[in-house]
Amino acid sequence: MPSVVIVGASRGIGREFVRQYLSDGWTVVATARSPEQVAELAAAGASAFHADTTDEASLTALAAAAPGPHDLLILNAGIGARDGALANIDATKWAEVMAVNALGPLVAARALAPTVRDGGTIAALSSTLGSIGANTGGGLYTYRMSKAALNAGLKTMAIELKPRAIAVAALHPGWVKTDMGGAGAEVAVDASVTGLRQVIAGLTPDKSGVFLDYRGNALPW
Numbered sequence: 001m002p003s004v005v006i007v008g009a010s011r012g013i014g015r016e017f018v019r020q021y022l023s024d025g026w027t028v029v030a031t032a033r034s035p036e037q038v039a040e041l042a043a044a045g046a047s048a049f050h051a052d053t054t055d056e057a058s059l060t061a062l063a064a065a066a067p068g069p070h071d072l073l074i075l076n077a078g079i080g081a082r083d084g085a086l087a088n089i090d091a092t093k094w095a096e097v098m099a100v101n102a103l104g105p106l107v108a109a110r111a112l113a114p115t116v117r118d119g120g121t122i123a124a125l126s127s128t129l130g131s132i133g134a135n136t137g138g139g140l141y142t143y144r145m146s147k148a149a150l151n152a153g154l155k156t157m158a159i160e161l162k163p164r165a166i167a168v169a170a171l172h173p174g175w176v177k178t179d180m181g182g183a184g185a186e187v188a189v190d191a192s193v194t195g196l197r198q199v200i201a202g203l204t205p206d207k208s209g210v211f212l213d214y215r216g217n218a219l220p221w
Contacts, residue, residue: 003027003070005062005115007051007108008077010037013125013173016193017074018046029066031077053077053104059111068115072200075105075124081142094142101146106153119165123200124154126170128213133220151211151221158209167203171196172213187214 004021008014009030018030022045030041031051041048049065051058053075081097083089105124116122128134130147151170158168173196174187195214202216211219 001025001027002072003029003068004072004074005029005031005066005068005070005112006046006074006076007031007053007059007105007112008075009041009046010034013176013189013193013196014074014076015041016189017076017197018044020190020193020197022046029062029070031062051108053108054099056107056111059108063111063115066115069117069120070115071117071120073109073112073116073120073122074200075108075122077104077108078125081146082140083142084139086141089141094145097142097146098149101143102149102153105150106157109157113161113166116166119205121167121169121200121203122157122161123169123171123196123203124150126150126154126172126211128172128219130170131211131220155209155211155221162205162208165205167205167208169200169203169208170211171199172211172219174214 004026006014006017009018010032018028021028028046030046031049032038032041033052038048038050049062051062078101079097081093127147129140129144130151154168154170173192176187176189176192192214199212199216213219
């Protein structure tokens with residue numbers, strides 16, 4: 001049966017990925033940061049592990065404990081920031097968000113890409129707010145910058161992994177009704193993940209290095 005590793009699966013979109021892939025008969029390796037969350041994932045049927053994208057040792061341990069080969073790696077861990085104006089940027093918060101949202105997925109990919117089979121897929125959750133070309137509203141400096149940096153990293157990683165025929169994609173899940181997205185968001189989490197899974201299933205090595213939303217639409221960088 002196919003196998004997926006989901007980094008950042010304790011709640012929201014990550015947890016729904018776990019539910020849907022398990023429902024479809026996949027082997028699911030899922031991570032969370034607290035023992036309670038790890039236990040919840042294990043109770044749901046996943047092979048659950050502690051991992052934190054800001055702790056490379058935990059990711060190295062995960063790769064050793066779940067060596068694969070896996071068909072799919074989903075990098076979902078991330079945090080938000082709401083500095084609406086230049087004057088509101090907090091340097092400490094900026095560094096934290098950049099570490100988690102931009103560098104964290106690449107550190108996770110460095111540790112876990114060797115466990116992905118040649119011809120497999122790596123998908124990371126980005127955001128349309130990371131699009132420079134589509135930025136007409138301004139604001140949200142820290143979050144926008146973190147996702148734009150992530151996109152640049154993923155595009156570069158797609159080039160590096162091309163000899164292994166691994167498809168790499170940055171994916172926008174929509175404005176989703178999660179703890180981060182809020183109750184006023186437009187897209188239900190199950191609908192977002194169903195769409196994302198369809199997009200992931202359609203990725204091929206010749207479509208690597210793309211930036212797509214959950215409906216499969218190409219987004220401007």
